[in-house]
Amino acid sequence: MRSLRLSLLTASLLLATGVAGAATTNTVIPAGAVQTATQLRDKAMADDTGYKIVESLTTEVGPRLAGSPADQRGREWAIAKFKELGFDKVYTETVTYPLWERHSEHAAIVAPFPQPLSLIALGYSAGTPKGGLTAEVVKFDSLDALKKADPASVKGKIVYIGYRMHRQKDGHDYGMGSAVRTQGPVIASKLGAAAYLLRSAGTDEHSRTPHTGVTGFTDPKDAIPAAALSNPDADQLERILGYGKPVSVKLDLDVGFNGSYTGANVIGEITGKKYPDQVVAIGGHLDSWDPGTGAIDDGAGVAIAMAAGKLIHDLPQRPDRTIRVIAFANEEMGLWGGRAYADKHAAEAGKHQLGTESDFGSGKVWRMSASVKPEARGAIEQIAKVLQPIGVAYDTKRPGGGGSDLSQMHGKGMAALSLTQDGTYYFDYHHNANDTLDKIDPRELAQNVAVYAAFSYMAAQAEGDFGSAPGAFAKDGAED
Known part of the structure; x- marks a missing residue:
């Protein structure tokens, strides 16, 4: 009995001090994995795989408007590229969404000073x-x-809002710019407006190149014509309005809904040798808007994730956990691919070790933040130390949202990072005809690949988890 009492006392003390119990075990990354990740980082910094991938996508497929003929070509390209890069498993998961088509658009001021608008x-x-x-x-x-x-002041008229975005490293003006674009048309429609115009949600100042993007309409019956003016054309409209005379505009938009479309997320995996059913999820979205070739938004993100996976694939041994690279469908018109993935894999949230998506261009990653369990903060600090020499600072106070599409899986309980790129000039080209390959600096893209390869490998090799579980991060304040 005395022996039993001592054993019980010893167990109680161990539990009280946190020495025993899985809930209080700290997640750590073994020294060997840190060393390999450092080597991966350095190799990636001098590697051009990511640039070759985005060059291939933007040249061989070009713009990839969701539901367009190029959408199918993009999926075929992604399947072939995953296989070419040597991924162990390549597959698709269907995504169905409303089909919206663009044919042509024209506009002009007809009074008091007739002239065309871009x-x-x-x-x-x-x-x-x-x-x-x-x-x-x-x-x-x-x-x-x-x-x-007052609805009476709006009914039958074209509503215009001229919010002007300014360049910011973290792109925070887009919060209001996108709200004016998504919410504005919906509000105007409810007030009885005939149509809606806005100054483009973009930061270029001297180009008559308007920026597209999605509205908040979810039902075709509620939709009204809505379009974005280039910054110089918005300036011109405002000058004419400043004369105090009635200003009339003619819009001719041949666009609209045309039923539904079934596309797919394209997924490539490097299979883990120890825990193959546990995944580190990274990716980008495969679709793009149609004016440019979708280089920075988001060919770069797809290329960064694919190249990171390729570098891990080329190591002498497979990682302990699976590296899952997801090329998401139709992010641009409502996170359709991300939501479909999260719905399909919600029950597997606990098997998602850690994840994030690249969808903010190809500028250097300068900040990392994380939403993980407290016992995994030490492992995040280990990742931060590997990334610090290539210019990434760890912000311990910010949550990690997982990027645009993977924010949906984060909402289901996946532990997540945010890897913030320098977006100072991103909104000069975002959603417009200038989103082309020449805007990507190969060296900056390589730094992104280095960040993704190093963090993904370390997460895959971690002893312990980062806290993923159904509902684990539902209220952590991470960005959507």
């Missing part, structure tokens, strides 16, 4: 009647002002 229709916009639509323009200074508007 603009582009927004995703899920309705088309205008045959022959176009002409109406008076009513300007609002902000989204809040529009929300408070």
